[in-house]
Every structure is written in structure tokens, then in C-alpha cells.
Amino acid sequence: VFDVLVVGGGPAGASAAIYSARKGLKTGVVADKFGGQVSETLGIENFISVQATQGPKLVAQLEEHVNQYEVDIMKGQRALSVSADELLSIELESGATLKAKSIVVATGARWRSMNVPGEAEYKGRGVAYCPHCDGPLFKGKPVAVIGGGNSGIEAAIDLANIVEQVTVLEFADTLRADDVLIKKARSLPNITIITHAQTTQVLGDDKKVTGLTYIDRDTHVEHQLPVAGIFVQIGLIPNSEWLQNSDVALTQFGEIEVDGKGATSMSGVYAAGDVTSSAFKQIIIAMGSGATASLGAFDYLIRHDTS
Ligand code: FAD
Numbered sequence: 001v002f003d004v005l006v007v008g009g010g011p012a013g014a015s016a017a018i019y020s021a022r023k024g025l026k027t028g029v030v031a032d033k034f035g036g037q038v039s040e041t042l043g044i045e046n047f048i049s050v051q052a053t054q055g056p057k058l059v060a061q062l063e064e065h066v067n068q069y070e071v072d073i074m075k076g077q078r079a080l081s082v083s084a085d086e087l088l089s090i091e092l093e094s095g096a097t098l099k100a101k102s103i104v105v106a107t108g109a110r111w112r113s114m115n116v117p118g119e120a121e122y123k124g125r126g127v128a129y130c131p132h133c134d135g136p137l138f139k140g141k142p143v144a145v146i147g148g149g150n151s152g153i154e155a156a157i158d159l160a161n162i163v164e165q166v167t168v169l170e171f172a173d174t175l176r177a178d179d180v181l182i183k184k185a186r187s188l189p190n191i192t193i194i195t196h197a198q199t200t201q202v203l204g205d206d207k208k209v210t211g212l213t214y215i216d217r218d219t220h221v222e223h224q225l226p227v228a229g230i231f232v233q234i235g236l237i238p239n240s241e242w243l244q245n246s247d248v249a250l251t252q253f254g255e256i257e258v259d260g261k262g263a264t265s266m267s268g269v270y271a272a273g274d275v276t277s278s279a280f281k282q283i284i285i286a287m288g289s290g291a292t293a294s295l296g297a298f299d300y301l302i303r304h305d306t307s
Helices: 011-021 036-040 055-067 131-138 150-160 179-187 283-304
Strands: 002-007 027-031 071-075 079-084 088-092 097-105 109-111 142-146 165-169 191-194 197-204 209-216 222-226 229-232 236-238 269-271
Touching: 002 011, 002 088, 002 283, 011 027, 011 036, 011 055, 011 071, 011 097, 011 283, 027 097, 036 055, 055 071, 097 283, 131 150, 131 229, 142 150, 150 165, 150 179, 150 191, 150 229, 179 191, 209 229, 269 283
Parallel strands: 002 027, 002 097, 027 071, 097 269, 142 165, 142 229, 165 191
Antiparallel strands: 079 088, 088 097, 109 236, 197 209, 209 222
């Protein structure tokens, strides 16, 4: 029986595990893939105090740090559900069940991709998902933002300060962002908005992105747009499907609702990082919330665990 069982091995999970182990609690981490989204990231320049690093390097350092403590890391294991009797249980895809007195859910999120030719090939080489992370890489260059919802228009406004020109491509005939954002975007001289545009291909020169093609859904004419970067902003999906039939309350977007201590609606279950309703999704934020959730779980244990 674990005192704290962390589900997820990204920055939030690693942080939660270290904080729990440092309290002398019996801590386990169960993760499908240790490292999470960070493993898929090339350059990281906003992890404060580390001027520049790379995803795989940071993942190795995270694991090394967790391994400094007596933490049982179970990799390649997917959680399927959580339930409660006297203890909390996590049922795994392998058929095994893990028991714990408290749980920190840190299963993260995944970006919805366009699923067009070239997208996967040029991921990290011009195809980007995070304007806060990768915007500065395209300083003075033309970029496209795919998606005209709030995140797409926010990204366009953000990028317009840095890059030469932003072209927003929206599939539908209208933008789905808040009016105030649309107004702001339309007022900026270097943002162009094209609706009814279906992105069909990412173009590149084998090394990096050189442009994209899209079809005008009215005329069916194909256009080419030369760009150095493509920010895909068509949704961030929380990895919370496995909690749908549990007592853990989710928002309408599937994010776990947490309070200031990282507590969810299910007693003893805490959550951190991109899977929660936290306003912004970044490594440093995920690590901070992992610490919060872990301290929240500790607080819960000293009040509830009398064994
Ligand atoms: P994740 O990193 O998503 O980790 C989730 C963990 O949960 C993984 O271990 C996963 O295997 C596991 N998991 C999921 N479901 C299950 C399950 N059912 N059972 C067991 N385990 C499960 N942020 C920055 O601050 N700077 C950057 O430069 C930056 N660049 C990025 C570039 C890319 C391409 C991407 C995709 C993201 C980038 N981000 C960046 C965002 C950052 O990576 C995330 O905010 C951060 O990783 C979130 O951490 P997390 O621990 O909440 O979740």
C-alpha cells in the first residue's frame, strides 16, 4: 500500500513524487511513458534558471532526481480507473490493482493534431503547438496559426509581437474566439485571418517547414502559403478519459477540477499539471502544481491516516 501513488510521469508527476518522498511517505509513480510531453520537446528556453535545455535531457534529469529517493517507478503501465473502499485503488490495463491512501493524478494532456501529410515529419522543425514556448524561434519570420478559436486567436496576437506576419487559417466560416480577441487581432496590421480554409499539407525542404497548402472550402481552389512556422491550435485534450466514470469531477472540457491545494472532488485524490483546470499549461507550472498537490495529499494524510 502506497501512502501516495502518483499517476503520470511528466513534470507534474515527477515533482509530486519528489515532494512526497521527501516527507518520508511511501511513494509510487505509475506512468505510461516517463517524461510525458517533455520527451517530445526539442528546445526548452523557459524553464527558469536553466537558460536552454532539450526535452530528452530534462526527462533524464527528472528521472535521476526522482531516483535519488525511494520512489517505486512503474513504467509502461496505463491506469484504467480509480475507485475507493477503505483504501483507494488504481486498476491498470495489465490487470493489476495498486492500493494507496492518497493519489496524485498527473496524466497530462495531448495536443490535437491536424493529421495532414508533413505534420508529424516536421514536428519540432517548424510545426509547433505552444506559442509561449516556440514563438521566439520565429522572430521576424512569417508563421501560420491553425485554428480560430480562443487559443488560436490568442496565439496570433501573442505571435504578432514577435514574428513578421501571422496568417490564421480557420476551417469554419466564422472565428470561434471571444469578440474582444477577434477585435484585437483584426486591429493588428500583421495578422491576416482566412476562414473556410482547410489545411491540407505541411511543406518542407527535408530540414524544416517552408510552407503549407490549404483549400478554400468555397471555391475548392488550393493555395500555397510560404511560412517558417505553423502553430497548431485546434485543442488540447486532457488525458482524463479514464476518470469519466469515477467520483473525480471534470469540467466540460474534461479537465480535472482542483482547489487551491490540488484536491479533487474525490476524497484523497489530488491532481496536478495539464490534466487539471489550471489556466496555463507549462513545465514550470506543472511542476509547481505537482508540489502543491503532493503537499495537499500530505495534509490529507496527517488528518485522515490514523494507522
Ligand atoms: P505530461 O507531460 O503530459 O505527462 C503526463 C504523464 O502521464 C506521462 O508520463 C504519460 O505517459 C502519463 N499518462 C497519461 N495517461 C496515463 C494513464 N492513463 N495511465 C498512466 N500514465 C498516464 N512547456 C514549457 O514550459 N516549455 C516548453 O518549451 C514547452 N514545449 C513544448 C513542446 C511540445 C511539442 C509540447 C507537446 C509541449 C510543450 N510544453 C512546453 C508544455 C509542457 O510539456 C507541458 O505543460 C507539461 O509537460 C505538462 O506536464 P504534466 O506532467 O502535467 O503532463
